[in-house]
Amino acid sequence: AWLRQKLLVLGSLAVGSLLYLVARVGSLDRLQPICPIEGRFGARSQAEFPLRALQFKRGLLHEFRKGNASKEQVRLHDLVQQLPKAIIIGVRKGGTRALLEMLNLHPAVVKASQEIHFFDNDENYAKGIDWYRKKMPFSYPQQITIEKSPAYFITEEVPERIYKMNSSIKLLVIVREPTTRAISDYTQVLEGKERKNKTYYKFEKLAIDPNTCEVNTKYKAVRTSIYTKHLERWLKYFPIEQFHIVDGDRLITEPLPELQLVEKFLNLPPRISQYNLYFNATRGFYCLRFNIIFNKCLAGSKGRIHPEVDPSVITKLRKFFHPFNQKFYQITGRTLNWP
Ligand code: A3P
Numbered sequence: 001a002w003l004r005q006k007l008l009v010l011g012s013l014a015v016g017s018l019l020y021l022v023a024r025v026g027s028l029d030r031l032q033p034i035c036p037i038e039g040r041f042g043a044r045s046q047a048e049f050p051l052r053a054l055q056f057k058r059g060l061l062h063e064f065r066k067g068n069a070s071k072e073q074v075r076l077h078d079l080v081q082q083l084p085k086a087i088i089i090g091v092r093k094g095g096t097r098a099l100l101e102m103l104n105l106h107p108a109v110v111k112a113s114q115e116i117h118f119f120d121n122d123e124n125y126a127k128g129i130d131w132y133r134k135k136m137p138f139s140y141p142q143q144i145t146i147e148k149s150p151a152y153f154i155t156e157e158v159p160e161r162i163y164k165m166n167s168s169i170k171l172l173v174i175v176r177e178p179t180t181r182a183i184s185d186y187t188q189v190l191e192g193k194e195r196k197n198k199t200y201y202k203f204e205k206l207a208i209d210p211n212t213c214e215v216n217t218k219y220k221a222v223r224t225s226i227y228t229k230h231l232e233r234w235l236k237y238f239p240i241e242q243f244h245i246v247d248g249d250r251l252i253t254e255p256l257p258e259l260q261l262v263e264k265f266l267n268l269p270p271r272i273s274q275y276n277l278y279f280n281a282t283r284g285f286y287c288l289r290f291n292i293i294f295n296k297c298l299a300g301s302k303g304r305i306h307p308e309v310d311p312s313v314i315t316k317l318r319k320f321f322h323p324f325n326q327k328f329y330q331i332t333g334r335t336l337n338w339p
Contacts, residue, residue: 079138083129084112084145086170086266087162089234090153092224093184094174095248097302100148101288102251102259105276108268110139112147119162120155129165144266146172154223154230163237170266171238174246175328177338178225178321179314181248182207183306185221191304204313215320225321228328235331245334255286 073079088096104111118124118132136145152158153173162169176184186203193200209216216222224230234243244265251258259272280287280297287297318339329335 074138078140080141081133081136082139082141082143082145083133083136083165084147084169085166086144086146086172087152088146088148088150088172088174089158089162090150090173090230091175091181091227091248092150092153093181093188094150094176095246095251096148096150096174098251098255098285098298099172099174099246099248099262100146101296101298102255102272102277103146103262105259105272105288105290106263106268107271108143109266110137110143110145112136112145115149115151116147117149117151119158120149120151122157125157125161132165144268153234156233159234159237167238169238169242171234171243172246172262172265173227173231173243174248174251175227175336176248177336178227178325179317180306182221182225182317183309184304185224187304187306188301189221190307191301203307204310207317208313215317222317222320226324228324228331231328231331240331240333243332245332247334247336249336252285 088100090096100111103109112135114135116124116132116135118135124131136147139145152162162171175181183203186206190200206219207216207222208214209218217226231243244262246258246262255277256272256274260270263270263272276289277286278289278295279285283297283303285297285303287295289295322339325336325338
């Protein structure tokens with residue numbers, strides 16, 4: 001009788017806790033929206049939704065991202081794999097990873113961790129849009145998915161392909177001062193060569209044509225930095241209002257105001273704060289703080305030390321990029337502090 005009484009007490013305690021938990025989760029789902037996500041994301045996003053509840057559930061999403069989700073759990077939690085509503089299309093070495101990771105601090109944003117290379121890779125593109133969607137992370141229907149593949153910006157076929165998927169998609173382009181970006185690009189390739197014990201040319205030799213002593217426009221790192229040329233191809237498909245230019249140099253030194261501009265462009269309520277970003281003196285960069293427990297810096301491959309480059313080559317490159325930069329400012333309406 002004593003044991004039965006104990007079991008009864010324990011049983012009712014367990015049922016009580018369960019009911020409390022169900023009621024609590026239910027009430028979290030019903031939290032009043034803090035701020036509506038307005039406008040341009042279509043009917044669903046026009047509905048108001050509780051960001052705090054999304055933040056609460058993020059841990060759960062993280063588990064699912066690790067591949068621990070069963071079909072039943074996906075259904076139970078109303079999770080979906082959504083096509084991106086915004087894409088970071090480039091520019092390579094502009095700070096694309098930092099931008100994606102920092103936007104992911106926002107409770108309404110879910111990032112595709114890997115570069116998917118759907119639109120720039122013919123083999124992937126041939127697999128169809130459903131293949132692409134299945135590469136996307138699980139998210140709640142009210143969240144927006146963002147992916148980044150910097151090769152999109154410079155690949156000929158991509159604008160048309162993205163247009164065919166979603167003609168009103170939002171496009172983020174993060175740029176850095178073109179000469180610095182070109183050197184960063186070179187540094188990445190150089191590191192790859194060194195890893196394979198291969199030798200490589202000096203930057204000066206690649207960037208300057210030895211016959212003419214002019215800037216070598218056949219060198220890919222130079223071509224990629226002529227932002228206006230690439231952007232003009234995109235403008236055949238998308239109006240300029242669908243692009244937002246992020247200043248990659250300022251994202252390094254002062255990330256918050258840049259992120260706030262992106263939040264505005266994406267019609268997201270401002271949720272990324274100074275709390276989420278802290279300067280790590282050892283890394284020499286801002287790192288990310290998701291909450292009291294979880295923070296992270298970007299991988300060591302971000303923020304490499306650049307080789308020293310002959311100042312006369314830098315001057316030549318800066319002179320070369322100058323007119324393209326002016327055009328870029330004119331088209332985008334964003335003037336940057338480039339020489
Ligand atoms: P460097 O390695 O030349 O310094 P991408 O992600 O597009 O490849 O861009 C890499 C660049 O992101 C790095 O270039 C680095 O300067 C920049 N970056 C911006 N914010 C950063 C951050 N918080 N941590 C590390 N790198 C950052």
